[in-house]
Every structure is written in structure tokens, then in C-alpha cells.
Amino acid sequence: MRNIEELYQDKKFCVKCGTRLEIKKDRENKVRAICPNCGYIIYLNPIPAAACLIINNKNEVLIIKRKFEPKPGEWALPSGYIEIDQTPEEAAVAEMKEETGLDGKVEQFLDYYTGYSPIYERVISFGFLMKIVGGRLQAGDDAEDAKFVSFDELPDLAFDSHKHYIKLYQNRR
Numbered sequence: 001m002r003n004i005e006e007l008y009q010d011k012k013f014c015v016k017c018g019t020r021l022e023i024k025k026d027r028e029n030k031v032r033a034i035c036p037n038c039g040y041i042i043y044l045n046p047i048p049a050a051a052c053l054i055i056n057n058k059n060e061v062l063i064i065k066r067k068f069e070p071k072p073g074e075w076a077l078p079s080g081y082i083e084i085d086q087t088p089e090e091a092a093v094a095e096m097k098e099e100t101g102l103d104g105k106v107e108q109f110l111d112y113y114t115g116y117s118p119i120y121e122r123v124i125s126f127g128f129l130m131k132i133v134g135g136r137l138q139a140g141d142d143a144e145d146a147k148f149v150s151f152d153e154l155p156d157l158a159f160d161s162h163k164h165y166i167k168l169y170q171n172r173r
């Protein structure tokens with residue numbers, strides 16, 4: 001991981017008053033980007049994401065081919081960043097619908113995983129085992145393809161977090 005000062009380097013101006021920000025330690029002795037004019041502080045935090053492990057009755061796993069950054073063209077579990085108005089569970093249900101056309105509900109929380117992101121440096125992913133409750137399998141707008149494959153045929157996935165959830169699931173059985 002890059003050092004903290006480096007991560008704040010692209011935070012140039014205050015989003016509230018436009019003053020040039022200062023990268024310096026706050027009163028907790030932690031480096032932040034701080035506005036010397038209005039006191040606004042930018043905090044960099046890990047970005048939360050949700051991932052869906054979806055297994056059909058033939059014990060196959062649903063994977064999607066990613067269309068957008070990060071890692072376009074690579075296979076992954078249906079997943080996405082959690083929006084400000086979503087719980088992790090709501091994000092999992094929404095991503096499942098958007099990327100695969102299937103209606104789902106959370107069956108079980110699997111685990112969380114702290115991973116590296118080329119864009120945000122650090123992502124905390126929440127993995128859920130999902131149950132299919134309706135819909136029809138169809139790659140959504142942000143996926144090139146969506147299909148069930150056996151665990152033996154599984155291609156290398158784009159994210160370590162997704163590999164972690166699959167391994168966890170397999171080890172439990």
C-alpha cells in the first residue's frame with residue numbers, strides 16, 4: 001500500500017470553499033487533507049463493496065464477465081460498491097439483479113475481506129451467499145456475460161475477495 005501522504009496528494013482543493021488544501025496531521029496526529037480557510041477535512045477510508053455467491057441446484061456458481069473498471073473483461077462474482085443509501089445486504093441484492101437479471105435474497109453472510117484496489121487503494125468487501133427467488137438469467141448493463149459454471153471449470157477470478165468466498169464455501173461442504 002502507498003504511504004498516507006501519497007494517497008492524499010490528488011486532494012488539491014477544498015470542495016466547500018475552493019481553497020488549496022494542506023496535507024498535514026490533525027489533532028489526532030493522523031495525516032489528512034485539511035482546508036486552512038474553512039476547516040473542512042477530507043478523510044480517506046476503505047471503500048465498502050458487496051459480492052454475491054450464487055449457487056444453483058447443480059452446484060454450479062454464477063460468474064459474470066466484467067464490462068467496466070476495475071478489471072474489465074475478467075470474470076468475477078456479481079459485485080459492486082455499496083451506495084450511501086444501501087446496507088451491505090441491499091447492495092448485494094441490487095448488484096445481483098443489475099448484473100444477472102435474477103432476483104435474490106441473502107441466505108447467509110460469508111465473510112469480509114480487505115483487499116487492494118487500483119482506484120481506491122483499499123476496499124472492504126462483504127461476501128454473501130445468495131438465494132435465487134425469481135427473475136431470468138441475463139447479463140445486465142454492466143456485465144458482458146453471466147453464466148453458471150462448475151467449480152472445476154471456474155476461470156481465474158478478478159478479485160482475491162471472490163476467490164476467498166468460494167474457497168470458504170467449498171471448505172464448509
Ligand SMILES: [Zn+2]
Binds near residue numbers: 015017036
Ligand atoms: Zn474550505
